[in-house]
Amino acid sequence: MEFNRRNFIRLSLASSTGMAAGAMFPNDIFGNELHQTSQPEKVIVKPKKLSKPTESIRFSVIGLNHGHIYGQTEALLEGGGELVSVYAKEADLLQNFTRRYPNVKVAKSEDEIISDGSIQLVASASIPIDRAPLGIRVMQAGKDFMVDKPGIVTMDQFKKVKKVQQETQRIYSIMYSERLRNRASVQAGELVQAGAIGKVVQTIGLGPHRMRPDSRPDWFFDPGKAGGILCDIGSHQCDQFLFYTNSAKAEVSLSQVGNFNTSDYPKYMDFGDMSVRSPHATGYIRIDWFTPEGLGTWGDGRTFILGTDGYIEMRKYVDIAGREGGDHLFLVNQKETKYYDCSQVHMPYGEQLVSDVVNRTETAMTQDHCFLASELAIKAQDKAFMLNK
Numbered sequence: 001m002e003f004n005r006r007n008f009i010r011l012s013l014a015s016s017t018g019m020a021a022g023a024m025f026p027n028d029i030f031g032n033e034l035h036q037t038s039q040p041e042k043v044i045v046k047p048k049k050l051s052k053p054t055e056s057i058r059f060s061v062i063g064l065n066h067g068h069i070y071g072q073t074e075a076l077l078e079g080g081g082e083l084v085s086v087y088a089k090e091a092d093l094l095q096n097f098t099r100r101y102p103n104v105k106v107a108k109s110e111d112e113i114i115s116d117g118s119i120q121l122v123a124s125a126s127i128p129i130d131r132a133p134l135g136i137r138v139m140q141a142g143k144d145f146m147v148d149k150p151g152i153v154t155m156d157q158f159k160k161v162k163k164v165q166q167e168t169q170r171i172y173s174i175m176y177s178e179r180l181r182n183r184a185s186v187q188a189g190e191l192v193q194a195g196a197i198g199k200v201v202q203t204i205g206l207g208p209h210r211m212r213p214d215s216r217p218d219w220f221f222d223p224g225k226a227g228g229i230l231c232d233i234g235s236h237q238c239d240q241f242l243f244y245t246n247s248a249k250a251e252v253s254l255s256q257v258g259n260f261n262t263s264d265y266p267k268y269m270d271f272g273d274m275s276v277r278s279p280h281a282t283g284y285i286r287i288d289w290f291t292p293e294g295l296g297t298w299g300d301g302r303t304f305i306l307g308t309d310g311y312i313e314m315r316k317y318v319d320i321a322g323r324e325g326g327d328h329l330f331l332v333n334q335k336e337t338k339y340y341d342c343s344q345v346h347m348p349y350g351e352q353l354v355s356d357v358v359n360r361t362e363t364a365m366t367q368d369h370c371f372l373a374s375e376l377a378i379k380a381q382d383k384a385f386m387l388n389k
Contacts, residue, residue, distance in 0.1 A: 040330065040337040045187060047344040053080030053351050055358045059146075060085040060113045061104075062134060063126025064093040065217070068148040070100065071181050072123045076146070079350030081121070085113055110134070114141045121146060121171075121357055128232065129225045132157035135172055136164045144171035144357050149235045152374045153227035155382065162371055169360075173353055174370050176239035178207070178301065183327040183345035184314040185240070188305060192244055197307030197333055200245045203283045204304040205237035210291035211262065211270065221265040228381040229257055229272040229287050235377035237285040237303075238276065242373055244305050247278035250372065255380035258387030261290065271387070274380040295320075309334050 059081045061069060065088075077083060087107040088094045098104060107113050113122060114137060122138045124131055125148035132152045135145040151174035152158045165172045179185040192200060219225040226232055242250060255274035262270045270289040275282065291299045297318045305312040310333025317326040327342040352364035 040339045042339050042341065044341045045345050048346050050346060053078075053354060055351075055355045056080045056082060057120040057354050057357050058082050058084050058118055059121040059123060060087075060107070060116070060119050061097070061123050062087050062110050062113055063124040063130065064088040064090065064097050065127050065219075066125040066148050068175070068177060069097070069123065069125035071177055072125065072146060072148060072175055073101070075175070075181065075347070075350030076121070076123060076354065077350070078347075079352070079354040081350070081354055084119060085116070087113055110137075114138060114143070119143060121353075124148065127219050127225055128153050128227045132161050135161060139164050139168045139170040139172065142168070142170070144173070146171075146173045146175060146353060149174050149176055150227045150232045150374065150377065151235075151370075152378065153231055155378055158371070158375060158378060165367065165371075171353075171356060172367065172370065173356075173365060174235070174239075174374060175349070176236050176373065178236040178316070179240050179243060180349040180365075181347055182314075182316050183342040183347060184316050184329045184340070185303070186347055187329055187340055187342045187345045188303070188312050188314055189243065191312060191329075191331060192305060192307070196309075196331060197305065197311055198309030199280075200305055200307045201281050202306040203237075203241045203244050203281070204302075204306075205240055205283065205285045206300075206302045207233050207237060207285075207287045208291045208299040208301065209233065209287075209289050210293075210295075210298045211289040213262075213264065221262075221268045223267055223269065227378075228384075229269040229289075230255055230274055230285075230384060231377045231381035233287045234272060234274060234285055234380060235373055237283070237287070238376040238380075239369075239373040240303055241276055241281075241283035241285070242278075242369055242376075244303075245278060245281035245283070247281055248368065248372075250276050250278040250376060252376055252380045252383065253277050253282075255384040256387055257381075257384045260388065272384065274384070276376055276380075297326075307333075 059076055083104050085105040085107045087110055121144040123146045124134055128150050131147050138145045152161055253275040257269040257272040259269055260271055262268045273286040275284050300318055301316040303314045313330045315328040319328045329340040329342050331338045349364050356364050
């Protein structure tokens with residue numbers, strides 16, 4: 001309406017007093033300057049000169065039900081970890097893993113790994129409902145645990161995991177890979193911490209995914225086993241909200257879920273959104289399974305970070321404007337507009353976690369942060385309004 005009103009004023013002036021009179025009014029009165037654009041400066045973030053990790057641990061893997069296990073394993077190997085053994089019930093999943101890591105020992109049972117005193121950490125991407133009970137057993141055996149998200153799927157599990165973690169003082173690390181294993185996300189964290197956009201007051205996290213039912217196991221469509229869309233994928237976004245806003249406390253304002261296009265699985269949720277807030281910031285999160293086949297990747301995941309002096313946008317996996325690959329970041333602040341190619345940014349999570357295991361520190365992620373992100377996602381799922389009942 002404002003734009004139309006200004007056009008009306010301009011046309012009225014021109015028609016009633018002539019073009020000469022209209023020319024007396026500078027263009028910026030009507031906001032024309034706001035529509036001028038320029039090509040942002042391109043910054044290719046150069047890789048840092050990194051020394052070989054100084055710390056090392058022996059780790060094993062239990063549970064291969066999600067492909068994220070490969071990202072988890074690579075993070076630990078890059079960080080100085082030594083892969084010792086693996087156990088999985090599914091022969092086909094085990095075959096794929098041993099093909100990629102041919103030197104790994106195949107254990108005969110979970111207990112063989114958990115009882116091995118030389119193993120310091122266990123990584124897992126088992127069926128989500130099984131992750132917390134496994135983590136509890138691992139911590140009670142004196143080992144640290146690194147798990148795919150969602151690392152916990154019910155409030156009952158959450159209370160038990162938190163209790164055992166506090167009793168044992170072992171590490172229960174959930175790998176929120178959309179931040180920890182994404183180069184643009186790492187770069188965004190550095191920019192935010194350097195004050196590039198001032199004080200962060202809001203994040204918007206969009207997590208679209210492509211639905212191909214034939215490629216998914218049955219448990220994936222059962223919220224009782226997978227945790228539901230907000231508990232599962234939403235935990236990524238809760239983690240990012242807490243991290244970028246530097247929030248130690250937060251709550252869920254509202255949440256809703258729906259099944260709009262997956263009629264073969266009536267209990268499944270292919271859409272969900274939620275709002276969260278802390279004492280000094282807010283966040284909006286939207287998750288869906290509607291990525292069209294015309295897109296060249298599984299999802300156009302984006303994160304927007306609003307600060308008092310600027311904003312950041314991450315186009316994590318694809319830039320539909322035409323830039324190749326992923327890991328794209330845009331920065332706008334009071335001084336400049338920049339595009340960052342983050343394809344060579346170092347991701348430190350694995351090395352930090354290995355160091356934490358050795359030194360009993362919290363450099364990769366504080367335990368409080370890990371738990372709070374999970375708690376927000378679980379509560380949002382539990383309280384979500386069901387759309388299109």
